[in-house]
Amino acid sequence: MRDTPMDAADAIREQGFRRWYERQLIEGHAWLVTGFLSLILTAIAIEVISFGESIGGMLVLLAVGAGGAALCLYAWLRFNRQLFLAEHVAEQATCGACRTYGKLAIVSASRDASAVQGRSIRVRCRKCGHEWAIR
Ligand SMILES: [Zn+2]
Structure with a gap:
């Protein structure tokens, strides 16, 4: 492992x-x-x-x-x-626009020293297309 x-x-x-x-x-x-x-x-x-x-x-x-x-x-x-x-x-997995939980697609991931994993993940809601960052 x-x-x-x-x-x-x-x-x-x-x-x-x-x-x-x-x-x-x-x-x-x-x-x-x-x-x-x-x-x-x-x-x-x-x-x-x-x-x-x-x-x-x-x-x-x-x-x-x-x-x-x-x-x-x-x-x-x-x-x-x-x-x-x-x-x-x-x-952070709930869409801010339509409140759908967990139905998201990864758009991109970038280095972000202040994010928990050292990466900020840009995601898009599969339902309404709203984008936000999980850090
Ligand atoms: Zn949404």
Whole structure:
């Protein structure tokens, strides 16, 4: 799996806004589940250590525990970032002219340092043709 999520503009162009949004939620929650499982893995590793192991076994358990903790933190950050971005874009996905939600076509995407993803996405309403920018 790639480290950074596909650029939102490219993904929305490819999948359409609604499918993109749905996938962000599904992937975000998959990361949440991953975080929980790795937290459990960490807890089990720590629990087993206290039963008294050989040095080698203890080192393995410590490594499993540390790996689980790192994965848990990473998954938690991914979950937050993905859901934040999905909500941020969704909040701007309603047409200002006809109030239609999520029926938009990408017109263009340009660099914008002040936008959340570093890109400003120009979109057009599929219903009435009104254009606006998602930043
Ligand atoms: Zn519209």
